[in-house]
Amino acid sequence: MGKQLEQPFEYLRRKEDGKAFDPSIIKNWYEARAYVLDKLKDIAFKPDSTEHLHVVVEGDDPLMLSVVRHVALYAHYINFDDDQNKGSEPNRTVVTIVSDKPSLLEELGKEEYLGNLPRFCKHSVFGGTPQNSDSYIDIELEIVRNWEKNNDTNVIEMTKDDILAFCNSHSHDDIYCIDTRKAVYVERIYSLGVVIDSLPAEDIHSAKRYALALDVFQYERLGSRPKPMIDEDGWKHLNTVREKLSSIFCSDCFEARARSVTLAKRHQKGTSDRDWETYNEPLSKSEHARWVTEKLIMGFRPFSIEERYHDECLTVQSNGQVKKNQYRKGLKKDLRDPAHIDICSYNNLRRINPDDLKYDSFLMLAIPMILEKIRKDK
Numbered sequence: 001m002g003k004q005l006e007q008p009f010e011y012l013r014r015k016e017d018g019k020a021f022d023p024s025i026i027k028n029w030y031e032a033r034a035y036v037l038d039k040l041k042d043i044a045f046k047p048d049s050t051e052h053l054h055v056v057v058e059g060d061d062p063l064m065l066s067v068v069r070h071v072a073l074y075a076h077y078i079n080f081d082d083d084q085n086k087g088s089e090p091n092r093t094v095v096t097i098v099s100d101k102p103s104l105l106e107e108l109g110k111e112e113y114l115g116n117l118p119r120f121c122k123h124s125v126f127g128g129t130p131q132n133s134d135s136y137i138d139i140e141l142e143i144v145r146n147w148e149k150n151n152d153t154n155v156i157e158m159t160k161d162d163i164l165a166f167c168n169s170h171s172h173d174d175i176y177c178i179d180t181r182k183a184v185y186v187e188r189i190y191s192l193g194v195v196i197d198s199l200p201a202e203d204i205h206s207a208k209r210y211a212l213a214l215d216v217f218q219y220e221r222l223g224s225r226p227k228p229m230i231d232e233d234g235w236k237h238l239n240t241v242r243e244k245l246s247s248i249f250c251s252d253c254f255e256a257r258a259r260s261v262t263l264a265k266r267h268q269k270g271t272s273d274r275d276w277e278t279y280n281e282p283l284s285k286s287e288h289a290r291w292v293t294e295k296l297i298m299g300f301r302p303f304s305i306e307e308r309y310h311d312e313c314l315t316v317q318s319n320g321q322v323k324k325n326q327y328r329k330g331l332k333k334d335l336r337d338p339a340h341i342d343i344c345s346y347n348n349l350r351r352i353n354p355d356d357l358k359y360d361s362f363l364m365l366a367i368p369m370i371l372e373k374i375r376k377d378k
Contacts, residue, residue, distance in 0.1 A: 005177035011235045015299050015336050025112045028066035030176045035163050036070040044259035045079040047282040052091045054155045060099035065113045067158055071095055072139045073249050076290035078260040078282045082136040082345045092140040100145050117296040136345035138289040182251035184226035185370045201354035204361045207277040222373050238335055249294050254367050283364040285346045292343050302343040
């Protein structure tokens, strides 16, 4: 079976008024996605590496800001650690934007670019004092008027001429369509339901705990061909589109995860399931960091102090867990100002909502199965 090419970006709507994005914006998203994934295709770090990726985006027109959006969606690596108690920088990806616009940070906060991300990630403008220096987010933004080239091997420059040349050298389908097979398989992970939900939120990085779920996923969920992701009726709802795009953004990072495992592997040739088990914890932490960034870009925000307090108070009430779930779901489904309890550091998530950590761990263990399925399909 060949690729399953679809065009999902057209279905995203503005959260304020529900209107479609301008076709030029959608075109920029496709071009930026294809270009950024290609530019990052060889980037990987070992779990214990102290290095980080530095991306320099030269320019601030809509296409270049769409490139910033997709760098933020995809540049997430296994050596990021948001534990600030270690007293060292947590290996964030640094995105430098060369621009002389004083208002660029505000422009980046538009829905079509970074949404809520600039409000919560570490950032600086024109050499000023960095804001959100203790952020748990693995993306750092830096706006500068000038940038001088250097010999740092971990620096990737992105220019408009390079983007246009890349797009002109590839077919229409390579740029403006997305193979959604991996994303469909990601969705099937969340359909496992009770198989994962029934597992206790303890020792979550032990592969043995997921043995049954992995068997069910491999022999049932991966057994049938993926159906098209886009359903015209279902995709009329913004929340549905957000969820579907989340699966796409997640699966777009699978090859980067595999590169990290390959780099850190103990074997000379290939990788084994044992390698993915060994690095499950740093992979899971990186996946949570990626997910948080994606949610902020897509317009979600963390719970406010008042919302967290109310959430905790529900626990002691009669039928408290049911009420808590309803409260969290209501905030998450708010079309104009969605909030998610899981937008927090990995360590805080262990305390606030540990059950959701199981899905990150399971997803990382399922990646080699999905990649192998796609390889065989080709």
